[in-house]
Amino acid sequence: xxxxxxxxxxxxxxxxxxxxxxxxxxxxxxxxxxxxxxxxxxxxxxxxxxxxxxxxxxxxxxxxxxxxxxxxxxxxxxxxxxxxxxxxxxxxxxxxxxxxxxxxxxxxxxxxxxxxxxxxxxxxxxxxxxxxxxxxxxxxxxxxxxxxxxxxxxxxxxxxxxxxxxxxxxxxxxxxxxxxxxxxxxxxxxxxxxxxxxxxxxxxxxxxxxxxxxxxxxxxxxxxxxxxxxxxxxxxxxxxxxxxxxxxxxxxxxxxxxxxxxxxxxxxxxxxxxxxxxxxxxxxxxxxxxxxxxxxxxxxxxxxxxxxxxxxxxxxxxxxxxxxxxx
Amino acid sequence: xxxxxxxxxxxxxxxxxxxxxxxxxxxxxxxxxxxxxxxxxxxxxxxxxxxxxxxxxxxxxxxxxxxxxxxxxxxxxxxxxxxxxxxxxxxxxxxxxxxxxxxxxxxxxxxxxxxxxxxxxxxxxxxxxxxxxxxxxxxxxxxxxxxxxxxxxxxxxxxxxxxxxxxxxxxxxxxxxxxxxxxxxxxxxxxxxxxxxxxxxxxxxxxxxxxxxxxxxxxxxxxxxxxxxxxxxxxxxxxxxxxxxxxxxxxxxxxxxxxxxxxxxxxxxxxxxxxxxxxxxxxxxxxxxxxxxxxxxxxxxxxxxxxxxxxxxxxxxxxxxxxxx
Amino acid sequence: xxxxxxxxxxxxxxxxxxxxxxxxxxxxxxxxxxxxxxxxxxxxxxxxxxxxxxxxxxxxxxxxxxxxxxxxxxxxxxxxxxxxxxxxxxxxxxxxxxxxxxxxxxxxxxxxxxxxxxxxxxxxxxxxxxxxxxxxxxxxxxxxxxxxxxxxxxxxxxxxxxxxxxxxxxxxxxxxxxxxxxxxxxxxxxxxxxxxxxxxxxxxxxxxxxxxxxxxxxxxxxxxxxxxxxxxxxxxxxxxxxxxxxxxxxxxxxxxxxxxxxxxxxxxxxxxxxxxxxxxxxxxxxxxxxxxxxxxxxxxxxxxxxxxxxxxxxxxxxxxxxxxxxxxxxxxx
Numbered sequence: 001x002x003x004x005x006x007x008x009x010x011x012x013x014x015x016x017x018x019x020x021x022x023x024x025x026x027x028x029x030x031x032x033x034x035x036x037x038x039x040x041x042x043x044x045x046x047x048x049x050x051x052x053x054x055x056x057x058x059x060x061x062x063x064x065x066x067x068x069x070x071x072x073x074x075x076x077x078x079x080x081x082x083x084x085x086x087x088x089x090x091x092x093x094x095x096x097x098x099x100x101x102x103x104x105x106x107x108x109x110x111x112x113x114x115x116x117x118x119x120x121x122x123x124x125x126x127x128x129x130x131x132x133x134x135x136x137x138x139x140x141x142x143x144x145x146x147x148x149x150x151x152x153x154x155x156x157x158x159x160x161x162x163x164x165x166x167x168x169x170x171x172x173x174x175x176x177x178x179x180x181x182x183x184x185x186x187x188x189x190x191x192x193x194x195x196x197x198x199x200x201x202x203x204x205x206x207x208x209x210x211x212x213x214x215x216x217x218x219x220x221x222x223x224x225x226x227x228x229x230x231x232x233x234x235x236x237x238x239x240x241x242x243x244x245x246x247x248x249x250x251x252x253x254x255x256x257x258x259x260x261x262x263x264x265x266x267x268x269x270x271x272x273x274x275x276x277x278x279x280x281x282x283x284x285x286x287x288x289x290x291x292x293x294x295x296x297x298x299x300x301x302x303x304x305x306x307x308x309x310x311x312x313x314x315x316x317x318x319x320x321x322x323x324x325x326x327x
Numbered sequence: 328x329x330x331x332x333x334x335x336x337x338x339x340x341x342x343x344x345x346x347x348x349x350x351x352x353x354x355x356x357x358x359x360x361x362x363x364x365x366x367x368x369x370x371x372x373x374x375x376x377x378x379x380x381x382x383x384x385x386x387x388x389x390x391x392x393x394x395x396x397x398x399x400x401x402x403x404x405x406x407x408x409x410x411x412x413x414x415x416x417x418x419x420x421x422x423x424x425x426x427x428x429x430x431x432x433x434x435x436x437x438x439x440x441x442x443x444x445x446x447x448x449x450x451x452x453x454x455x456x457x458x459x460x461x462x463x464x465x466x467x468x469x470x471x472x473x474x475x476x477x478x479x480x481x482x483x484x485x486x487x488x489x490x491x492x493x494x495x496x497x498x499x500x501x502x503x504x505x506x507x508x509x510x511x512x513x514x515x516x517x518x519x520x521x522x523x524x525x526x527x528x529x530x531x532x533x534x535x536x537x538x539x540x541x542x543x544x545x546x547x548x549x550x551x552x553x554x555x556x557x558x559x560x561x562x563x564x565x566x567x568x569x570x571x572x573x574x575x576x577x578x579x580x581x582x583x584x585x586x587x588x589x590x591x592x593x594x595x596x597x598x599x600x601x602x603x604x605x606x607x608x609x610x611x612x613x614x615x616x617x618x619x620x621x622x623x624x625x626x627x628x629x630x631x632x633x634x635x636x637x638x639x640x641x642x643x644x645x646x647x648x649x650x651x652x
Numbered sequence: 653x654x655x656x657x658x659x660x661x662x663x664x665x666x667x668x669x670x671x672x673x674x675x676x677x678x679x680x681x682x683x684x685x686x687x688x689x690x691x692x693x694x695x696x697x698x699x700x701x702x703x704x705x706x707x708x709x710x711x712x713x714x715x716x717x718x719x720x721x722x723x724x725x726x727x728x729x730x731x732x733x734x735x736x737x738x739x740x741x742x743x744x745x746x747x748x749x750x751x752x753x754x755x756x757x758x759x760x761x762x763x764x765x766x767x768x769x770x771x772x773x774x775x776x777x778x779x780x781x782x783x784x785x786x787x788x789x790x791x792x793x794x795x796x797x798x799x800x801x802x803x804x805x806x807x808x809x810x811x812x813x814x815x816x817x818x819x820x821x822x823x824x825x826x827x828x829x830x831x832x833x834x835x836x837x838x839x840x841x842x843x844x845x846x847x848x849x850x851x852x853x854x855x856x857x858x859x860x861x862x863x864x865x866x867x868x869x870x871x872x873x874x875x876x877x878x879x880x881x882x883x884x885x886x887x888x889x890x891x892x893x894x895x896x897x898x899x900x901x902x903x904x905x906x907x908x909x910x911x912x913x914x915x916x917x918x919x920x921x922x923x924x925x926x927x928x929x930x931x932x933x934x935x936x937x938x939x940x941x942x943x944x945x946x947x948x949x950x951x952x953x954x955x956x957x958x959x960x961x962x963x964x965x966x967x968x969x970x971x972x973x974x975x976x977x978x979x980x981x982x983x984x985x
Binding site: 066068091095096099100107108110111112121122125126154155158163171174 | 367368369371373374375376542543544546547548549550551552553554557561562565566568
């Protein structure tokens with residue numbers, strides 16, 4: 001794996017708020033703070049895993065990073081170049097370098113297009129190749145993800161979930177990107193197929209030196225594939241560290257609870273494991289609690305947690321935690 | 328490995344698996360890669376959306392009858408008059424008001440013109456107006472509705488309010504005004520009919536696009552850098568084509584009917600050109616003495632309406648299976 | 653005492669392209685008070701087999717079985733009235749998607765009290781009391797006010813609790829949970845699984861848990877049935893299946909999961925390929941095309957189920973005395 005110290009992607013204080021219209025005559029539109037001030041960086045050739053429960057803003061973060069959503073504020077640096085203010089035209093060359101793999105292999109492929117047309121679409125958009133070169137390239141991509149030539153003229157609905165996800169990967173690879181946001185690429189797949197897709201992503205990373213942002217709620221898969229892992233809760237990053245460090249020396253009470261909730265596929269270990277029970281549900285991002293977002297469910301919350309929002313603090317070794325009671 | 332007991336549970340092979348001990352040794356060799364069944368193979372035959380829809384459509388007897396009727400009528404309308412010795416405007420006053428006979432299948436009118444040939448000519452005009460009007464409506468509807476639905480927000484608001492205003496004024500008013508300004512001709516009928524009837528199509532397209540634009544494949548298209556228009560016309564419209572075609576199919580009979588109605592009122596196609604509406608109109612004075620003069624063109628209108636509506640129903644079931652009971 | 657006994661169940665769907673043999677001759681049983689996990693990937697027939705038993709499949713499905721006994725009564729012979737009793741009263745079901753299994757137009761109270769009033773024949777006031785009682789059982793805070801709220805006022809986890817409350821409201825003998833936590837987050841999943849475990853302890857209800865996640869069954873179930881291609885490939889106690897698996901598909905399932913205790917990075921070992929199309933099931937063992945140990949016999953004849961212990965059986969030609977010993981990976985020790 002090519003590991004350099006260069007940051008391929010850097011995100012600084014990224015915010016994405018959605019306006020929620022209250023009514024026709026009400027002026028005070030509320031804001032849904034989907035991503036509320038997060039910062040991280042990804043080194044070239046590495047994978048950052050982003051975990052959290054639904055509604056924590058991890059998907060929005062990934063989409064805003066690719067400018068599929070317009071960021072409310074903050075900076076997105078790609079190779080040190082800021083992307084957040086570029087126009088659609090100026091952004092086009094970057095679209096080639098930054099790609100995305102989607103969660104739902106049933107919804108992310110246009111049902112009226114054949115596999116060949118789906119994979120050829122980015123080639124046409126960026127006018128990469130035509131005619132015979134184009135069909136050669138499509139064949140190459142199809143074989144790269146382990147499918148066959150005679151699959152090219154078939155429609156997405158004829159494939160199994162895992163095969164479709166591989167078609168999605170082939171589409172993303174068509175433009176030879178450097179960076180891919182994998183948005184829950186395995187959560188809709190069966191366990192045996194998840195490993196296929198994860199292995200394929202790892203192989204491709206090695207082969208092409210790809211950099212990934214791997215968004216998932218499956219903590220054990222994230223641990224497996226990531227070099228660095230960030231944990232999100234209600235729009236904020238609560239902890240970020242190297243994968244091994246995070247899973248062996250977790251600090252934030254939410255990270256601990258989240259990890260303890262992962263079902264263990266081993267009856268003896270499952271019996272022995274202790275579960276931290278989280279009370280209640282995640283608060284609505286429309287109406288987040290004051291101070292630390294996690295204070296409503298945290299067993300250790302003190303007065304400060306209810307008033308001041310904790311900032312990410314470096315605990316050494318690049319292990320950052322946003323919590324008042326961790327020092 | 329311990330074999331405590333053998334349970335005979337299934338018999339789906341050609342022999343009873345309970346007697347497994349008798350199997351020859353060479354069957355237990357490892358499978359060569361070449362003998363291996365392809366584990367990515369798709370065994371089902373590939374079927375595109377259209378093939379699938381056609382196979383459903385074919386199973387609907389009424390729709391198939393409707394389709395046959397329209398095809399026969401179209402062929403007869405296009406080629407029929409060529410083989411006839413009569414023309415639509417050839418008068419033969421001595422031969423006026425003849426009842427149907429071997430010579431004149433549908434009889435003749437008061438000028439001695441052959442009603443069969445005139446009905447075929449009427450079919451030409453009616454089918455032409457029906458299909459051309461529907462096609463124009465489809466194009467306008469797709470563009471207007473697509474843009475309104477895809478861009479949303481203020482654009483959508485503005486475009487939809489315009490449509491609301493247009494629909495607030497009765498159709499007939501526009502149509503009569505247009506016919507008065509542009510004169511009686513096929514072109515002006517087409518313009519009059521296309522002025523407002525695309526609104527229904529536009530609304531269908533808009534609602535389809537509004538739901539589809541949040542699908543992940545639309546986002547995927549954006550992530551690879553597709554422009555808005557490309558996403559709209561390459562991904563969203565093809566995926567809403569089913570409901571669009573269904574709406575447009577029902578526009579064909581309504582356009583034919585409108586033309587007939589206008590011609591019947593005398594503000595449509597001009598004599599001596601025959602359209603089904605003018606034929607019916609011409610037959611009014613002789614309704615009680617020569618009822619066949621009205622019967623045949625009226626029958627042609629009804630049969631066409633039925634056939635097109637059957638096709639529309641069949642298409643709806645075939646293209647939009649969700650609506651099927 | 654056997655609560656549910658299924659002998660040679662076969663379910664076929666008639667579709668335009670032909671016949672899909674979704675379930676191809678499965679036999680199993682569920683004891684009173686035990687929890688059984690049915691594990692398999694999508695299309696393995698795990699959900700269809702349970703829906704067949706409930707006779708809840710669309711008209712184009714043909715269900716055949718030598719025997720389908722629920723509490724000693726043959727399900728195939730039941731009339732309309734008996735089936736209704738079976739659905740609401742004797743068997744409760746929880747489905748995967750808590751967002752669509754509740755009717756948005758009625759309050760939680762309406763939807764909870766309806767089966768109680770029909771099946772337990774209680775008055776309105778009594779039904780309300782019972783409804784509050786079951787909402788308390790599934791740990792929904794302030795059940796009295798929650799009763800008058802609509803589904804959209806509940807979060808996903810809360811809705812799944814309500815679904816469980818509806819399923820257990822008539823004290824069923826069997827609870828069938830079809831991927832009850834797949835749509836939920838891990839912390840909520842843990843809450844729901846805990847809840848189901850507690851309920852089982854308290855009421856001695858039998859549970860059939862359908863899932864594709866071995867992690868979920870490890871802590872939940874005492875027995876596991878592994879399905880592939882519409883058939884049962886392995887069946888045994890949870891320990892037998894996890895620590896002494898016999899079928900290569902079970903090995904594959906266990907191997908393809910990242911290990912929790914794993915220190916260094918190790919490649920995952922996936923099961924290659926895709927599951928078979930049951931429109932034209934392959935000859936012989938359904939798994940042969942994806943099995944690294946496949947022998948010639950596997951593509952010709954279906955393997956018979958072989959018992960290893962009273963509770964453990966598997967259907968694989970590798971267990972035949974003539975087959976070479978296959979290397980396999982075992983988890984745990």
